Amino acid sequence: MTGLYTADQVRTAEEPVLARTPGGALMQRAATGLATACLRLVGRAVGVRVTLLVGAGDNGGDALWAGAALAGRGAAVTALLLDPGRAHAAGLAALRRAGGRVVTDAAAAGLGRADLVLDGITGIGGRGGLRPAAADAVARAVAGPGLLVAVDVPSGVDADTGAVEGEAFPAQHTVTFGAVKVGLVVGEGRGHAGVVHLVDLGLDLPAPAARQLTDADVAALLPDPGAGDDKYSQGVVGVHAGSATYPGAAVLCTGAALRTRPGLVRYAGTAADGVRAAWPEAIVTDGRPADAGRVQAWVVGPGGGTDDEARSVLAEVLATDLPVLVDADALTLVSREPQLVRDRTAPTVLTPHDREFTRLGFDLGADRVGAARAAAAALGATVLLKGDATVVADADGTVFVNGTGTPWLATAGTGDVLSGVVGALLATGLPAVEAAAAGAHLHGRAGQLAAAAGPLIASDVVAHLPAAVHRLTDRVR
Ligand SMILES: NC(=O)C1=CN([C@@H]2O[C@H](COP(=O)(O)OP(=O)(O)OC[C@H]3O[C@@H](n4cnc5c(N)ncnc54)[C@H](O)[C@@H]3O)[C@@H](O)[C@H]2O)[C@@H](O)CC1
Ligand SMILES: [K+]
Numbered sequence: 064m065t066g067l068y069t070a071d072q073v074r075t076a077e078e079p080v081l082a083r084t085p086g087g088a089l090m091q092r093a094a095t096g097l098a099t100a101c102l103r104l105v106g107r108a109v110g111v112r113v114t115l116l117v118g119a120g121d122n123g124g125d126a127l128w129a130g131a132a133l134a135g136r137g138a139a140v141t142a143l144l145l146d147p148g149r150a151h152a153a154g155l156a157a158l159r160r161a162g163g164r165v166v167t168d169a170a171a172a173g174l175g176r177a178d179l180v181l182d183g184i185t186g187i188g189g190r191g192g193l194r195p196a197a198a199d200a201v202a203r204a205v206a207g208p209g210l211l212v213a214v215d216v217p218s219g220v221d222a223d224t225g226a227v228e229g230e231a232f233p234a235q236h237t238v239t240f241g242a243v244k245v246g247l248v249v250g251e252g253r254g255h256a257g258v259v260h261l262v263d264l265g266l267d268l269p270a271p272a273a274r275q276l277t278d279a280d281v282a283a284l285l286p287d288p289g290a291g292d293d294k295y296s297q298g299v300v301g302v303h304a305g306s307a308t309y310p311g312a313a314v315l316c317t318g319a320a321l322r323t324r325p326g327l328v329r330y331a332g333t334a335a336d337g338v339r340a341a342w343p344e345a346i347v348t349d350g351r352p353a354d355a356g357r358v359q360a361w362v363v364g365p366g367g368g369t370d371d372e373a374r375s376v377l378a379e380v381l382a383t384d385l386p387v388l389v390d391a392d393a394l395t396l397v398s399r400e401p402q403l404v405r406d407r408t409a410p411t412v413l414t415p416h417d418r419e420f421t422r423l424g425f426d427l428g429a430d431r432v433g434a435a436r437a438a439a440a441a442l443g444a445t446v447l448l449k450g451d452a453t454v455v456a457d458a459d460g461t462v463f464v465n466g467t468g469t470p471w472l473a474t475a476g477t478g479d480v481l482s483g484v485v486g487a488l489l490a491t492g493l494p495a496v497e498a499a500a501a502g503a504h505l506h507g508r509a510g511q512l513a514a515a516a517g518p519l520i521a522s523d524v525v526a527h528l529p530a531a532v533h534r535l536t537d538r539v540r
Pocket of ligand 1: 081119120184186191214215
């Protein structure tokens with residue numbers, strides 16, 4: 064599990080270390096870690112051309128000290144001071160001592176031929192997007208050949224939310240200090256941070272603001288069936304989705320549930336013929352959910368319509384004391400009658416995309432973690448807000464940010480697949496927030512495996528779920 068932290072949490076955790084260590088010691092740890100990471104990334108120091116983009120605060124200090132270390136090992140280092148009067152004095156002196164060049168004109172900073180560019184414009188103290196001089200330097204860096212490495216946080220990215228107002232540094236790698244900041248893995252920040260490397264500063268950190276599951280975490284939540292298990296004991300999931308005219312959502316959702324946890328899937332609805340033809344393993348009825356037989360969790364909504372019949376099915380399922388995943392058309396119905404969810408005591412997972420989220424009546428600004436958390440608290444439910452980095456928030460404030468996936472997953476039907484995956488995990492008895500977060504992780508991994516063969520369609524994601532489970536658990540089933 065990776066803990067994700069806010070800038071304030073990191074600053075608070077730094078205070079006792081700053082108080083008990085000599086001045087500058089923490090920055091030395093940060094800069095040494097940064098220089099080491101850069102050496103690993105470029106492979107050598109001698110003759111490597113490095114440009115430092117240096118802002119007015121300690122983030123620039125980190126870049127200057129790391130630049131001094133690289134210069135000391137034979138790199139040709141140029142520092143571009145964006146706010147010359149306020150550059151970190153000790154770092155600047157160290158760079159000069161090590162033989163680095165210092166310039167104030169972006170055209171003279173060697174960005175057109177740099178091997179490595181370090182972005183030390185702003186870190187956790189940055190506010191708003193890049194200012195014009197910084198934006199000009201960053202544009203030159205992007206146009207040049209150098210590897211783009213952000214120091215602590217890509218400048219212009221809000222460390223807490225991932226929001227980008229205007230422009231930000233599009234890093235290929237981010238070397239971050241003390242703790243991974245929330246803004247590096249969510250929203251626009253995720254795309255700007257590239258690969259995140261953590262330099263341990265030995266901070267005593269509090270409970271994280273949010274979390275990210277690893278493959279090992281998800282494997283631990285998906286135990287192999289034991290010798291005593293039968294088709295019922297692995298969790299039976301019920302699916303109500305699709306329609307006679309549009310059976311696709313039902314087929315994808317049922318297939319995903321089967322491929323995630325192939326104990327037993329019961330389907331109820333008017334797409335029965337289509338589901339029967341695609342998945343002979345499912346137990347199918349064209350009746351109502353109550354006709355389906357016993358299940359441990361329900362998935363309701365994908366392709367199910369929003370008419371009176373769909374509303375009555377949703378109300379029937381939500382009136383049970385079972386975990387329920389509410390998706391797609393059923394979210395539209397909930398937006399009309401949120402008390403259907405609010406009145407429940409059993410777990411409910413809602414899986415909106417952005418438009419469905421706002422339709423539910425919640426503001427969706429650039430702070431996706433905050434928005435999902437607020438919606439979960441208001442509804443007393445688990446909210447899985449889909450996106451490039453899917454956010455899962457529980458009513459108690461627990462948040463997971465998903466780290467897997469591929470842009471290729473932005474295609475029709477993958478949401479139906481996700482619902483089936485999470486539904487299957489809910490039926491195993493996992494707490495709703497864990498089922499949702501693990502399901503998002505697994506769905507993302509299946510998407511990555513499918514995309515390795517080229518552009519994917521939703522059925523490919525279903526087909527790759529067993530391999531994704533196998534990869535996570537590294538065991539043959
Ligand atoms: N506190 C510490 O002891 C440590 C801090 N470290 C580094 O220090 C950073 C935080 O340093 P600071 O608090 O000095 O803040 P930053 O260096 O992140 O930025 C603050 C400075 O940038 C200016 N600024 C804010 N927004 C700007 C924008 N959009 N464009 C241009 N300039 C802008 C501010 O006026 C201020 O002078 C961390 O991100 C990390 O890199 C590390 O060295 C580890 C130790
Ligand atoms: K930075």
